[in-house]
Amino acid sequence: MATGMRKSRHIKIHVNGPKYSTAVPEAAGSTSYLTANRPTTEKLLFSTQYESPMPTYRVLSDCGTEILNPEVNYLVNKEHLEKMYKDMLTLNVMDQILYESQRQGRISFYMTNFGEEACQIGSAGALEPEDLIFAQYREAGVLLYRGYDLDMFMNQCYGNELDEGKGRQMPVHYGSKKLNFVTISSPLGTQLPQAVGAAYQFKISKQNRCVITYFGEGAASEGDAHAAFNFAATLDCPVIFFCRNNCYAISTPCYEQYRGDGIAGRGLGYGIPSIRVDGNDLLAVLHSTRKARDLAISENKPVLIEAMTYRIGHHSTSDDSSTYRSMDEVKEWNSHNHPINRFRNFLEFRGWWNEDMEKEWRSDARKKILKSFNAAEKKKKPAWKELFYDVYHDMPKHIQKQMHEMEEHLKNYGEHYPMKDYRNQS
Amino acid sequence: MFQAINSALDIALETDKTALVFGEDVAFGGVFRCSLGLREKYGAERVFNTPLCEQGIAGFGIGVAVTGATAIAEIQFADYIFPAFDQIVNEAAKYRYRSGNLFECGALTFRAPCAAVGHGACYHSQSVESYFAHTPGLKVVVPRGAYTAKGLLLSCIRDKDPCLFFEPKVLYRGATDDVPDGDYEIPIGKAEILVPGKDVTVVGWGTQIHVLREVAELAKEKLGVSCEVIDLMSILPWDEDLVIESVKKTGRILVAHEAQQTCGFGSEIVATIQRECFLHLEAPIMRVTGFDTPFPHVFEPFYLPTIWRCFEGIKKLMEY
Numbered sequence: 008m009a010t011g012m013r014k015s016r017h018i019k020i021h022v023n024g025p026k027y028s029t030a031v032p033e034a035a036g037s038t039s040y041l042t043a044n045r046p047t048t049e050k051l052l053f054s055t056q057y058e059s060p061m062p063t064y065r066v067l068s069d070c071g072t073e074i075l076n077p078e079v080n081y082l083v084n085k086e087h088l089e090k091m092y093k094d095m096l097t098l099n100v101m102d103q104i105l106y107e108s109q110r111q112g113r114i115s116f117y118m119t120n121f122g123e124e125a126c127q128i129g130s131a132g133a134l135e136p137e138d139l140i141f142a143q144y145r146e147a148g149v150l151l152y153r154g155y156d157l158d159m160f161m162n163q164c165y166g167n168e169l170d171e172g173k174g175r176q177m178p179v180h181y182g183s184k185k186l187n188f189v190t191i192s193s194p195l196g197t198q199l200p201q202a203v204g205a206a207y208q209f210k211i212s213k214q215n216r217c218v219i220t221y222f223g224e225g226a227a228s229e230g231d232a233h234a235a236f237n238f239a240a241t242l243d244c245p246v247i248f249f250c251r252n253n254c255y256a257i258s259t260p261c262y263e264q265y266r267g268d269g270i271a272g273r274g275l276g277y278g279i280p281s282i283r284v285d286g287n288d289l290l291a292v293l294h295s296t297r298k299a300r301d302l303a304i305s306e307n308k309p310v311l312i313e314a315m316t317y318r319i320g321h322h323s324t325s326d327d328s329s330t331y332r333s334m335d336e337v338k339e340w341n342s343h344n345h346p347i348n349r350f351r352n353f354l355e356f357r358g359w360w361n362e363d364m365e366k367e368w369r370s371d372a373r374k375k376i377l378k379s380f381n382a383a384e385k386k387k388k389p390a391w392k393e394l395f396y397d398v399y400h401d402m403p404k405h406i407q408k409q410m411h412e413m414e415e416h417l418k419n420y421g422e423h424y425p426m427k428d429y430r431n432q433s
Numbered sequence: 434m435f436q437a438i439n440s441a442l443d444i445a446l447e448t449d450k451t452a453l454v455f456g457e458d459v460a461f462g463g464v465f466r467c468s469l470g471l472r473e474k475y476g477a478e479r480v481f482n483t484p485l486c487e488q489g490i491a492g493f494g495i496g497v498a499v500t501g502a503t504a505i506a507e508i509q510f511a512d513y514i515f516p517a518f519d520q521i522v523n524e525a526a527k528y529r530y531r532s533g534n535l536f537e538c539g540a541l542t543f544r545a546p547c548a549a550v551g552h553g554a555c556y557h558s559q560s561v562e563s564y565f566a567h568t569p570g571l572k573v574v575v576p577r578g579a580y581t582a583k584g585l586l587l588s589c590i591r592d593k594d595p596c597l598f599f600e601p602k603v604l605y606r607g608a609t610d611d612v613p614d615g616d617y618e619i620p621i622g623k624a625e626i627l628v629p630g631k632d633v634t635v636v637g638w639g640t641q642i643h644v645l646r647e648v649a650e651l652a653k654e655k656l657g658v659s660c661e662v663i664d665l666m667s668i669l670p671w672d673e674d675l676v677i678e679s680v681k682k683t684g685r686i687l688v689a690h691e692a693q694q695t696c697g698f699g700s701e702i703v704a705t706i707q708r709e710c711f712l713h714l715e716a717p718i719m720r721v722t723g724f725d726t727p728f729p730h731v732f733e734p735f736y737l738p739t740i741w742r743c744f745e746g747i748k749k750l751m752e753y
Contacts, residue, residue, distance in 0.1 A: 139500075173533035182532050189499065190532035194523045200489045201524070204496020204504070211478045212451070212502070230516070234489030241484055242493075397534045398569045400593035403622065403670040406569075 059268045061283045063315055066290035069344075071352030079294045085359055091132050091152070091289060092354055093368055095124040095347050098148045100372040101157070102320070104380060105164060109178075109324040113384065114164045116178045120147055122287070122319030125346030126251050127221075128152050129292030130312075133300060134219060139205055140188045141198035141220040144179055145251065149221070153186040157375055161383035168389045168430045173397070196222060196229030199248070203239045203309075206246035210307050217303045219247040219296075224313075225256020227270045236277040239309035247299045248279070248311045251286065253318035258331040271313035279309045286314030287346040290353070316346070387430045391417075435605040437579035437612045438467045438544070441586040442505065444616050446475045449503050451540075452590070454480045456490055456507030464509060465546060465605050491517035491543070495525050498538035498595070505590055511547035511599055512556040518564070525595040526570030539593040544586070546602035547575070548640050548691050549737060553602075554730035560639070560692035560723070565597050566669045566701065572596040572621055573668040577642040578608035581666060584619030592621060601640040624672035626679070630661035633747055634679040634686040636702060638665040641689050641738065648743040655744075658751055668698055676702065677709045684715035685750045689738045694722040716753035719746045 066079050074080070102119040109117040120127065127148030134140075140149060147160065159171070163181050166174030172182060172190065182190025189198070202220035209216045226232060227250055239246050250270040254261050267273060274281025280302060284291045292314055299310035317340040321328045328337070354360035395402065395410040402410075417424060445452050454468055454475075460482045462469035472480035483490050490506050497504035508514045514521070521543070529537035549558045565573050572594050576582035582600065589596035627642065628649050637645045642664045649660035661679050665671055680686045686706055688699040699720045706718055721738040729736055 141496075171533050171535055172531065175533065176531050180531070182535050184535040190528075190536050192524065192527070192531060194519060197492060197520060197524050200492025200520070201496035201499060203489075204493035204498075205500050206496070207493070208451075208453075208497050208500040208502045211453075218496075230486075230488055231492055231520075234484075234486045234492060237484045237486065238489045238493050242481070397530045399572075400529070400537075400539055405670055405673065 059272065061268055061271050061281070063283045063285050064291050064295060065285035065288045066294060067285075067288045067349055067353055071349035072356040074290070076294075079290055082290070082293055082297060087132065088354065089359060091128045091293075092347075092350055092360065094128050094148060094152050095289075095350065096365075096368055097372045097376075098124055098128070098151055099347060100369055101147075101151075101160065101376050104373070104376050106320070106324065108380065114178055116324055117164065118144055118179050118323045119320035120145055122317050122340060122346065123251055123253060124148055125289040125292055125350065126249075126286040126314045126316055129289040130219065130221075130249055130296040130314075133293050133296035135216070135300075137187060137214075137216045138300070139202075139209075139216065139218045141202040141205070141218065142188065142191055143195065143198065143222045143226060143251075144191050144193070145223070146221045147179065147181065150181055150183065150186065150188050153183075153188065155181070155183055155186060155188070157379040158383065159183070161376075161379045162386070165383045165386065166388060167383055167386035169383070169386055170389070173393045174389050175393075195226040196231035196235075198222070199226075199231050199235030200238060202246050203235050203242070203244050206239065206244035206309075207242055210243065210245055215304060217245040217247060217300055219249055221249045221251060223256060224250055224252040224254075224261055224270055225259065225264055227273075228256075228264055236273070236279060236309070236311070240278045243307045244309055245303040245307050246309045247296065247303055248309060249296070250311070250313045251316060252313050253286075253316045255318050255322070255328075255332070257322045257326060258328075260332075269313055269315075271311060274311035279311045281311040281313070283313045283315060286316030287344050287349060289346060289350045317344075319345075388428050390430045390432045391426075392432055434576075434579040434582050434600070434608045435465055435467050437583040438586060438600065439469055439471070440612065440614070441583045441590070442468060442471055443474070444587060445503070445505065445590045446471060446479060448616065449590075451502035452479070452505060453497060453502065454505045454507070455483050455493070457485050457509050458482060459507050463507065465602065467544070467600075467605075468507070487513055487516040488520055491520035491525070494541050494543070495520060495528070495538045495595075498541035499528070499536055501540065503540045503590060504538075505542050505544065508543055508545040510557055510602075511545040511561045512559045514543070514545055514561060521565070521571070521595075521597070522568050526568045528570075528595075530570060537593075538595055541595040542586075542589045542592075542598055543596070544598045544600060546605070547599040548601040548603065549728070549733060550603045551733065552730065553728070555727045558728040558733075560599070560690065562597075562599060562668045563692055563696060563698040563701075566698050568669075570594070571669060573599070574621060574666060575599045575601065575639040575668060576666065577601075577639060577664050578604060578610050579612045580610045581619055581664075583612055584617050585621070585666060587616065588618040588621050591618070596621070599639070603640055619666070622667045622670045622672060624663050624665045624667070624675045626661060626675070627664055628660060628662040630659035630683065632659045632683055632685065633661070633750055634663060634676065634683045635660045635689070635743075635747070636663045636665055636676055636686065637689045638668065639691070641691060644738065644740055644743060645689060647740050648747065651740065651744050652747045656748060656751065658747060660747065671702070673705055673709070676706065680706050680710045681713045684713050686714075687719040687721060687743065687746050687750060689721040689743050689746075691723050691737060693725050694720060695725050697722050716750045719750050721746045
């Protein structure tokens with residue numbers, strides 16, 4: 008994790024590496040990028056590095072009590088930090104309850120956020136509400152920070168009639184128009200070039216907003232990641248690429264995912280200012296994301312943040328991670344470098360938090376979540392005809408026909424279908 | 434036809450200030466000259482080159498459309514749309530549905546040159562419409578010439594669903610009709626009877642329409658058979674009613690397309706007509722299509738559903 012190098016104590020967004028520069032034509036029509044300013048050498052050398060490994064930026068000391076970079080003090084606001092901490096706790100409690108409920112067969116699927124709470128909530132805390140978010144799937148904390156109601160999380164996981172997504176997607180595929188959080192989809196990496204397109208539109212319509220897109224280090228191997236980095240750089244888009252490098256893509260460890268200097272090491276190759284941060288350090292994530300936002304918007308540039316963290320939970324409820332990694336490794340991260348504990352130490356050291364507050368908040372969160380959970384469970388599923396809507400803006404004739412065929416079928420065979428679980432057709 | 438497309442893009446950029454035109458090499462006018470002069474007129478922010486990456490073009494276009502702006506993306510050849518298949522099929526097509534209509538990318542249109550051009554071989558000749566016709570959420574359109582290209586493209590650009598607009602590239606310079614200078618639209622999902630007839634219904638789209646018109650004349654002249662020629666224009670959704678009505682009248686149908694036979698869009702038409710017109714059919718439904726091979730270079734004259742292969746099909750239908 009954090010290297011303790013002197014450099015790592017100062018935030019530095021690497022614009023141009025010391026041994027590397029991008030030659031960009033001054034103006035359209037210039038041909039300087041073809042030949043000019045290109046140094047020559049008589050030495051045969053296959054380059055293997057510019058500055059490697061890129062250091063990991065951190066703000067909190069190991070125990071969490073000390074701030075290592077005083078530049079971050081402008082972001083130290085008691086109410087805001089307390090809100091972020093409470094959100095991390097709530098997310099943690101919600102994960103425990105929903106994970107258990109899947110084990111009991113009450114919801115079909117779940118993915119926890121254990122260990123990545125600071126990545127999500129620290130970055131969300133650095134954004135403005137109008138910034139548009141494209142997520143992968145392990146970013147429920149971002150949505151929680153923005154004010155997504157607990158009921159809405161539960162409604163989506165149950166696919167009940169109150170789910171804004173109308174029960175069409177698997178659990179944890181959240182979305183909120185009101186909160187500028189684009190609906191999650193399962194195909195990995197697809198959101199990355201989409202985020203770039205949205206950012207381009209924000210730039211040319213001068214909206215003073217940026218886009219942030221989250222993805223794991225596994226998704227970064229998809230072709231869409233390459234497409235997105237390159238489009239964002241060449242088309243000058245105000246987009247923050249936020250990579251959660253949690254060491255595993257399901258069972259695949261990162262050394263089978265790539266051989267370069269992580270994901271941040273790729274940024275410079277695309278001409279993208281890049282930084283690696285300690286993803287278990289809420290203040291480091293908050294600070295770097297805030298600076299990235301400033302840079303993206305003021306200069307219309309993409310920025311890449313690689314947050315180093317560890318996936319403490321299983322990949323999903325369909326995965327048993329003990330078959331491919333040691334539980335000692337998990338225990339180590341859970342007990343010694345947990346983002347929640349580290350930030351709690353910081354707050355407690357300042358007298359902003361204590362054991363009683365912790366107990367009370369956890370217990371309240373638990374009560375609220377269980378209440379939402381039980382309410383969501385009791386709700387009916389949407390009317391079955393919702394299966395046919397929203398394929399297109401208007402339902403074409405052939406789909407109308409298929410819907411009517413199903414209606415006729417259910418008149419005769421309805422007793423063989425779970426009609427009672429679904430809202431009556433209005 | 435390339436001028437009609439250029440005119441449609443010009444009108445789209447003029448009437449919709451959010452509209453963007455982008456893709457590989459579109460800035461200097463495009464490899465088929467379809468975007469000629471547009472960058473000079475509307476600026477480099479609205480008409481621009483992208484890096485050479487189809488999945489990026491598609492994803493980028495979806496992102497633009499998600500914000501509500503109009504995205505007109507070009508894929509240089511339909512043959513190269515497959516790297517974008519995931520973005521188009523898993524993302525664009527399902528955006529509205531999966532989000533419960535919270536988000537959508539309806540303001541997105543893909544344009545791509547398609548079909549045979551005489552010497553395009555495996556990767557500059559393909560007709561890919563049926564791959565996409567299998568995807569709910571998309572609209573798929575193929576014009577037969579300059580007039581339909583302009584009207585249908587403007588409809589696609591303004592339609593509230595993501596559209597794929599396939600332009601038969603041999604017609605770019607080959608097809609010249611009278612095209613109004615002004616703004617007009619041709620509705621998506623509607624077919625058109627080009628030649629009324631009473632003995633056989635003949636259905637096609639794109640370049641094949643020109644083949645079928647000649648076949649109709651040949652059939653009249655040599656066999657005394659009256660063909661009703663229908664240009665489908667929209668592949669998804671397609672105008673079932675018009676074709677059904679025609680077949681109920683004629684009792685016979687021939688479907689012809691350049692794309693391969695197995696699972697080509699002709700199969701869908703065959704299945705629908707068989708179900709809806711069973712009691713009216715005087716002969717089995719005839720399909721004349723490309724063969725189930727890749728599209729070949731020197732064998733192109735033998736691969737295509739030529740006038741003579743279609744003529745033979747009509748003859749068999751009448752003799753059945």
